Amino acid sequence: MDNSGILHFTLAEVKRMMNIKDNLNDDFLIYSFDGGVSPRDMNVHLYGPVRADVIGIAVLYDGKARVNINTRNYDVHENMALMLLPSSIYKVECSENARGFIFAVSSSMLRTDMNISFSSLVPIGLQMYNNPCFTFSESAGMVLGEYVELVRSLLQNDNYDVNAMRGLLSSLFFFMNSIMEKYLNERKQKSDSGDNRNSRLMCEFIRLLTENFRTEHRIAFYADKLCLTPKYFSSLIKQTSGKSASDWIDGIIVSEAKLLLLYSDLSVQQIAYQLNFPTASFFGTYFKRHTGMTPGDFRNHKQ
Numbered sequence: 001m002d003n004s005g006i007l008h009f010t011l012a013e014v015k016r017m018m019n020i021k022d023n024l025n026d027d028f029l030i031y032s033f034d035g036g037v038s039p040r041d042m043n044v045h046l047y048g049p050v051r052a053d054v055i056g057i058a059v060l061y062d063g064k065a066r067v068n069i070n071t072r073n074y075d076v077h078e079n080m081a082l083m084l085l086p087s088s089i090y091k092v093e094c095s096e097n098a099r100g101f102i103f104a105v106s107s108s109m110l111r112t113d114m115n116i117s118f119s120s121l122v123p124i125g126l127q128m129y130n131n132p133c134f135t136f137s138e139s140a141g142m143v144l145g146e147y148v149e150l151v152r153s154l155l156q157n158d159n160y161d162v163n164a165m166r167g168l169l170s171s172l173f174f175f176m177n178s179i180m181e182k183y184l185n186e187r188k189q190k191s192d193s194g195d196n197r198n199s200r201l202m203c204e205f206i207r208l209l210t211e212n213f214r215t216e217h218r219i220a221f222y223a224d225k226l227c228l229t230p231k232y233f234s235s236l237i238k239q240t241s242g243k244s245a246s247d248w249i250d251g252i253i254v255s256e257a258k259l260l261l262l263y264s265d266l267s268v269q270q271i272a273y274q275l276n277f278p279t280a281s282f283f284g285t286y287f288k289r290h291t292g293m294t295p296g297d298f299r300n301h302k303q
Helices: 011-016 107-111 118-128 138-156 161-184 196-212 218-224 231-243 245-263 268-274 279-291 293-302
Strands: 007-009 028-034 050-052 055-062 066-067 074-076 082-084 089-094 099-105 131-134
Touching: 011 028, 028 138, 055 107, 055 138, 055 161, 074 082, 082 161, 099 138, 099 161, 131 161, 196 218, 196 245, 218 231, 218 245, 231 245, 245 268, 245 279, 245 293, 268 279, 268 293, 279 293
Parallel strands: 007 050
Antiparallel strands: 028 099, 050 089, 055 082, 055 099, 066 074, 066 089, 082 131
16 A cells, blocks of 8 residues: 555565465466356455555456546446556456456566567557547457467466466467557557657657656656756647647646545545645645546545
């Protein structure tokens, strides 16, 4: 549990709570469920609200699920999947006939063991941020199922080889990436990702933002970290993502404020302090400007 009162788990802790034992290290999880996800299989704490630092995907073949991510509800049905993003907060409700699997890795494993760079994921990640649900075809679903079975078989094989597993997981990750790309293309939501340099800078901005937004709200701070002028930095972020740098900063601050108001016992003054606002009054004005409600009204209305 972090100092906000929200349960915060690493992937290793999630695996221990779900009693998952395999030949892989604690930076990887693949979990199949058939007939719903019950507290017997998944510790009741994992229903949420919880924060987990993972990157991955939850796939649903049958049944229904309602997933709340950062205070927004998403309805997931058969042949749909959900992108799991770092530092998001989840609450999950599944129907009794839910069948599917969860595939997740830590960011460190993604970079090292699987040799996948964040910059290659930024274009899709930006587009999936506000709507992380996507559909997949029946044939794609069959291939995903075959991947899961192959992973399971390899884990149980006497000739298990960690390098073979890393290659298989990388292949699975890229295949899921292609499914998301196809989905975005079909919905005509895919935009030009820009050159590699812009993608790398955008990736670095997102990393800096998630690490520093509680204390740093100024565009100049992030521009300086990237060795850019604030004006050029702002135009680059707008060109690459379609959103201004200030929108990104305000969005993550407001999202965190909502989460703390809903899922913690912190007072408005304590939340203002935690998010580095000079006073509770200043924080209240900022929150109302972006949500149309005062922090107190938002907490009471949602409860």
